[in-house]
Amino acid sequence: MKTYICAAYAGGQGKTTLAQMTFSALRKRELNYKLVAADFTDGTGHSKIGKFFPTKVLELGIGSSLASSKTENDSNAPLRYWDRFGGLLLTGGAVLDLGANVVPQLVQWAHHRRVSHIMQQRNSPEIDLLVVTKPETHSIENVSTLIEDVVVGGALPVSNIVVVKNEVGGSFESFDLSRIKRAAEGRSLTFVSIPRCTSELWPHLERTFTPVEDALSATENELAEKFDIEIWAAYAGLMDLRTWTEEVYSELAKAGI
Incomplete structure (x- = not known):
């Protein structure tokens, strides 16, 4: 099974929702995927997605900066930290929620460990990179930079690039996506949308960090009690959530998910 890396080069783009x-969507297809977070954790020891799935997420945290190895007794400690993630790449079957500030560390580690070479040598499962952005010029530029750093730079042997347009901030009609297309030129590139x-x-x-799938499996009465809202709001909200979820699944299916 593939590895899916959900990433962004800025916070607040909808990365955790995408992950x-x-x-x-993969669980709906009865595929047994692990959920992994390489992101900041708070005092509870959980990342944001870890709060939604506290018993299901493998928390990698953010590790140590490779630059800090100069001041540590063990110069290879930061490398070995990210080797845990490398083990997941070799086996596949994981969805990774990758924090924005962690991407440079991952890229450094991948180059140091010659990850692309090793994975190709071992015929490891494919990696799909899912990059999410809102309709903002700087965020769209960040997508191009992330693709250039991770894929074009050869850090990871990414098979497919999926750019997820998060429409929570409006339409993408007036935004130029040509730089993204140029950055991914010659590689498999798919655009999908999250309405x-x-x-x-x-x-x-x-x-309340309630997963969408948990809400969908509840009744309107249970939701009204859980969130202390009127039954009418619970019923209408559940119908709208079901419609939205099916739209998201349909969009992800375009990328083979």
């Missing part, structure tokens, strides 16, 4: 829905979720349940899901 959650990718994981959920804005208008369900009244969404703010409650975010606030």
Whole structure:
């Protein structure tokens, strides 16, 4: 099974939502994927996605900067930290929520360990890179930079690049995506969209770290009690959430997920 890396070069783009829905879509197909986070953790020891799936997420944290090895007794300690992630790449079957500030460390590690060479030598499972962006000029530019750093630079042997347009901030019609296409030239590139979720349940899901799939398996009565809302809001919110989820699954299916 593949490895899916969900990434962004800026916070607040919808990366965790993308990772959650990718994981959920694969589970819907009865595929046994692991959920992994390489992102900041708070005092609870959980990353943001770890709060949604506290018993399912393997928390890698953010590790140590490779530059810090100069001041450590063991200069290879940061490399070995990311070797844990390397083991996942060799076996596949993981969805990785990769924090924005962690990408440079991952790229450095991949070059130091010659990850592309080793994975190709061992005929390891494919890697798909899913990069999410809102309709913002700087965020779209960041997508191009991330593709250039991770894929074009040869850090990881990415088979497919999926650019996920997060429409929560509006339409992409007036934005130029040509730099992304140039960065990925000669490689498999797919554009998909995540529509804005208008369900009244969404703010409650975010606030309580309730996974979408858990909400979908509940009744309107259970949701009304859980979130302390009127039954009418719970019913309408659940219908809207189901519609949105099917739209997201349909879009992810275009990328083979």
